[in-house]
Amino acid sequence: MKKGLLGVGYAVPRQDAWTKVTGEEKFAADYYPENLLWAGAKRAGVSHGRILRVDVAAAQALPGVVAVLTRKDVPGTNRQGIVHKDQPVLAGEKVRHRGEPVALVLAETREVLAQALARIRVEIEPLPAVFDPEEALQPGAPQLHERGNLLLRAKIEQGQADEAFKECDVVVAETFEVPFQEHGFLETQNGLAWQEPDGSIVMIVSTQAPFRDRFEIAHALGLEMGAIRVISPYLGGGFGGKDGATVQCLLALAAMHAGGRPVKMWWDREESFIAGYKRHAARLYYRAGAKADGTLHALHCRLYYDSGAYAHLGGEIMELGMEHAGGPYRLPHTCIEGWCVYTNNPIGGAMRGFGVCQVSFAFERIMDLLASKLGLDPLDFRRRNALQRGDKNCAGVTLVHSTGLVPCLEAIKRHALWTDREKWKQGAGPFKKRGVGLAAVFNAMGYGRGLPDSAIAKLELTPEGKFRIYNSVPDMGQGNATAFLQMAGEILGQDASRLELVPPDTARSLPSGSSSASRTTYTFGNALIRACQEMKEKLCHRAALVLMTDEVRGFALVPGKVRHLPSGRNLDLEFLAGLFPETDRSSVSQFVMPVAQDVPDTGKEFFIGFPHVFFSYAAHLVYVEVDELTGTIEVRDYLAVTEGGRVINPQGFEQQVQGAVAQGIGYALMEQVLLHQGEILNPNLTNYILPTSRDIPGIESMAVETVEPTGPFGMKGIGEVGANAPLPAIAAALEDALGLRLTRSPFTPDRVLGKMSQGAR
Amino acid sequence: MIRFVLNGKEMQLDTPPDRRVVDLLREDLGLTGTKEGCGAGECGACTILVDGESRLSCLMLAAQLQGRSITTIEGLRQGTETGLHPLQEAFVECGAVQCGFCSPGMVLAAAHLLERNPDPSRMEIRAGLSGNLCRCTGYVKIVDAVEAAARKTENKPEETAPKDATP
Numbered sequence A: 001m002k003k004g005l006l007g008v009g010y011a012v013p014r015q016d017a018w019t020k021v022t023g024e025e026k027f028a029a030d031y032y033p034e035n036l037l038w039a040g041a042k043r044a045g046v047s048h049g050r051i052l053r054v055d056v057a058a059a060q061a062l063p064g065v066v067a068v069l070t071r072k073d074v075p076g077t078n079r080q081g082i083v084h085k086d087q088p089v090l091a092g093e094k095v096r097h098r099g100e101p102v103a104l105v106l107a108e109t110r111e112v113l114a115q116a117l118a119r120i121r122v123e124i125e126p127l128p129a130v131f132d133p134e135e136a137l138q139p140g141a142p143q144l145h146e147r148g149n150l151l152l153r154a155k156i157e158q159g160q161a162d163e164a165f166k167e168c169d170v171v172v173a174e175t176f177e178v179p180f181q182e183h184g185f186l187e188t189q190n191g192l193a194w195q196e197p198d199g200s201i202v203m204i205v206s207t208q209a210p211f212r213d214r215f216e217i218a219h220a221l222g223l224e225m226g227a228i229r230v231i232s233p234y235l236g237g238g239f240g241g242k243d244g245a246t247v248q249c250l251l252a253l254a255a256m257h258a259g260g261r262p263v264k265m266w267w268d269r270e271e272s273f274i275a276g277y278k279r280h281a282a283r284l285y286y287r288a289g290a291k292a293d294g295t296l297h298a299l300h301c302r303l304y305y306d307s308g309a310y311a312h313l314g315g316e317i318m319e320l321g322m323e324h325a326g327g328p329y330r331l332p333h334t335c336i337e338g339w340c341v342y343t344n345n346p347i348g349g350a351m352r353g354f355g356v357c358q359v360s361f362a363f364e365r366i367m368d369l370l371a372s373k374l375g376l377d378p379l380d381f382r383r384r385n386a387l388q389r390g391d392k393n394c395a396g397v398t399l400v401h402s403t404g405l406v407p408c409l410e411a412i413k414r415h416a417l418w419t420d421r422e423k424w425k426q427g428a429g430p431f432k433k434r435g436v437g438l439a440a441v442f443n444a445m446g447y448g449r450g451l452p453d454s455a456i457a458k459l460e461l462t463p464e465g466k467f468r469i470y471n472s473v474p475d476m477g478q479g480n481a482t483a484f485l486q487m488a489g490e491i492l493g494q495d496a497s498r499l500e501l502v503p504p505d506t507a508r509s510l511p512s513g514s515s516s517a518s519r520t521t522y523t524f525g526n527a528l529i530r531a532c533q534e535m536k537e538k539l540c541h542r543a544a545l546v547l548m549t550d551e552v553r554g555f556a557l558v559p560g561k562v563r564h565l566p567s568g569r570n571l572d573l574e575f576l577a578g579l580f581p582e583t584d585r586s587s588v589s590q591f592v593m594p595v596a597q598d599v600p601d602t603g604k605e606f607f608i609g610f611p612h613v614f615f616s617y618a619a620h621l622v623y624v625e626v627d628e629l630t631g632t633i634e635v636r637d638y639l640a641v642t643e644g645g646r647v648i649n650p651q652g653f654e655q656q657v658q659g660a661v662a663q664g665i666g667y668a669l670m671e672q673v674l675l676h677q678g679e680i681l682n683p684n685l686t687n688y689i690l691p692t693s694r695d696i697p698g699i700e701s702m703a704v705e706t707v708e709p710t711g712p713f714g715m716k717g718i719g720e721v722g723a724n725a726p727l728p729a730i731a732a733a734l735e736d737a738l739g740l741r742l743t744r745s746p747f748t749p750d751r752v753l754g755k756m757s758q759g760a761r
Numbered sequence B: 001m002i003r004f005v006l007n008g009k010e011m012q013l014d015t016p017p018d019r020r021v022v023d024l025l026r027e028d029l030g031l032t033g034t035k036e037g038c039g040a041g042e043c044g045a046c047t048i049l050v051d052g053e054s055r056l057s058c059l060m061l062a063a064q065l066q067g068r069s070i071t072t073i074e075g076l077r078q079g080t081e082t083g084l085h086p087l088q089e090a091f092v093e094c095g096a097v098q099c100g101f102c103s104p105g106m107v108l109a110a111a112h113l114l115e116r117n118p119d120p121s122r123m124e125i126r127a128g129l130s131g132n133l134c135r136c137t138g139y140v141k142i143v144d145a146v147e148a149a150a151r152k153t154e155n156k157p158e159e160t161a162p163k164d165a166t167p
Helices: A017-021 A110-119 A161-166 A210-221 A248-255 A269-275 A314-323 A356-374 A378-385 A405-414 A421-426 A480-492 A520-547 A573-579 A650-669 A726-738 A749-760 B021-028 B086-094 B103-116 B122-128 B140-154
Strands: A037-043 A049-055 A065-069 A101-107 A121-126 A150-158 A170-178 A190-195 A201-205 A228-231 A263-266 A281-290 A296-308 A333-342 A432-445 A454-461 A467-470 A499-502 A555-558 A561-564 A569-572 A586-592 A614-627 A633-643 A699-703 B002-006 B009-013 B047-050 B053-056 B069-071
Touching: A017 B086, A017 B103, A037 A110, A037 A248, A037 A269, A049 A101, A065 A110, A065 A248, A101 A110, A101 A248, A150 A314, A161 A281, A161 A296, A161 A333, A170 A356, A190 A248, A201 A210, A201 A248, A210 A228, A210 A248, A248 A263, A281 A356, A296 A314, A296 A356, A314 A333, A314 A356, A356 A378, A356 A432, A356 A726, A378 A405, A378 A432, A405 A432, A405 A614, A405 A633, A421 A432, A432 A726, A454 A520, A454 A573, A467 A480, A480 A499, A480 A520, A520 A555, A520 A561, A520 A569, A520 A573, A520 A586, A561 A573, A569 A573, A614 A726, A633 A650, A633 A726, A650 A699, A650 A726, A650 B140, A726 A749, B047 B103, B053 B103, B086 B103, B086 B140, B103 B122, B103 B140, B122 B140
Parallel strands: A037 A263, A201 A228, A296 A333, A467 A499, A633 A699, B002 B069
Antiparallel strands: A037 A101, A049 A121, A065 A101, A150 A333, A170 A281, A190 A201, A190 A263, A281 A296, A432 A614, A454 A467, A454 A586, A555 A561, A561 A569, A614 A633, B002 B009, B047 B053, B047 B069
């Protein structure tokens, strides 16, 4: 199916598109082996409470039930979590959110499983609960964990913020609030696992981090890491929500009680909502000041992230938010304070934008308020303060790598959507108001200091004369697998027919970091490039031996062959592969992402992840039309200009940008997990509204191509940056249209109408 | 015993009449190209064609297949010269596939749309596919793909693609 050239810079279709569009590609959810058992969790249904009794007798008695497991059946620490291991696999004493699993059932069929789960009686003594991060910090608030409700409190300071406010000519302050957002991947959390006769566990699972999963499972269940094999097929979406254990520990536990039979666990949509991770809700208090000449001068902000019942990556997510809290601007005086707090809400976790979406809303609105007070054009004001190489960012880190916000803003300024905006606004029909909004954003790449961002790539020349890449980093839809094939094709001079890719499998690929943090293509790509270069050198050397040339010169790889250019003689790759043993037909290389060398003397509370040194940048422009009668907002046009170094695949680049914008539009207009006392009121796609094809306009994506010299072929990751801008840009457009400022998202018709009637009063 | 035509082949199945069609296809017949994303008729990932019309297999029971002709994504390419339906080709070429979990349902919904309206405008495409959710693409390239497939099928000359919005 695959065809043609696969070089870097070509807008080639992703190589997995053919099997996906025909239905042949097997996702984790698509495995139904013989003799299958189904596993499912009984969930607490109480936001905070003490478990008195879990009565499983009636469930166990049901024909077709193979096992019912509770806390006492969990060997090991019973604790999962990526950094902070605070989340029980099965709760035994306490429940801290309604989705907490308290029992695990293995059954012959899904029907029996459902009946058995309904027959489990869980007696829970309710405890006072808390659902707001600031309330959870008050004295006397109900305590979730032994160490209290504060997961992490941290401060990033630069200059003298308090003093600097006195030097400002204009100062603005505002409070912003954002809700939990659901990832909404179409393939909900699932996997298949079985125990081998030697006791080891094999798992095919929809995961972003197969290598780290082994640690989590081993730690939680008291297993040897080497006895766990995790295979990660293509994911039906991830966006951060499959980073960290979802079904993994429960599924491994189930497999340990299945007598070697394969066990499948597949959360239905409602369970995915109730038990899955969410983008953190947050409340953000901002105060910022500028000089009369339009120079940003001081920022003080207090950020409260709602981590829900457990840590997941809450501290690290808040860390990234804090590092971005001053926006992509020069800001000499900053005081950024953050609190990541446990509540009895659903669990906050990683999601595209990783803490940055929240602060981007706040800071970009603050920029508009300052511009308006200063009487400056919002674009010029941003341009004047935009970070450039050599500047220090709001965390005090010197930007020594590619820093391309200015060309993004300049591209917007030249674009017809910018120059024609006033004319377009005037064309609004009766009862319609039009507005145009702008936002500039950035997003860090990589794990940051303290956690090596590494990858190991393996490449093999098969006996059939093909190059096989052992991918270690899952492709959840972002297209890294195709980018890897393009890089290998470029260096090895091969077309698609000569290239293969093995999906991540801890037994075949080599340990590498997760598919996350905009680091996937950058880090693994760099490792792969080195492995390809080593392979190329090796093949030229071996060809020289075979052709008995005096020196290894004048050789080139061409499709299917190694050619000695001076003589025109060719050696087929199959032939060469047959001459050498397997150990000589592979190459392995590794890469670790560089880190900041000037670590600022602040943010000491961060355990890992502070600071970052690579960023991608973007400027977005949006046209909205508001219906004054219904309060409905229609996004009419969208321009996204992105700087991410060199573009490996223009089609893949556009896909990432357009997809991120669509998720951001959903976040701005309609998406929110509605909570009442920790209960999700809209745990289904029926009432948690995801954008449809009618809600998203045409999205024009433009790339500003810089070069990131440390990147593979000069690229940086751009998977996340595009998600940060739609919310502030749409809020700005709304204010432009109506003269009203909405500081709480999403901007539902209700909220818009409410604000309009307030404004009219 | 339920009799129906599946991807052009006569089927006779002894299955409980209340078995969900999506389970019948995926689990019993191994046709896992039909996906399940919500089980409640909201996402469209389980779309199949029933007598040429798009239907949600998570909301259908086996008994409802009696006497019908069903096309799943595995059957759509049958009889095509290139091994791919023009819509499938266009989805690949236009970059309309990312994670791919919505793609089979989206392609089948688009096939029914083009059957009803061989020359849809972009707004008509958007309306026609609004029952199928995609979380990866922002739909832009999906609309491009359906438009390209319509052009190809109609053998019409390339037009400059009209923009979605902004009169």
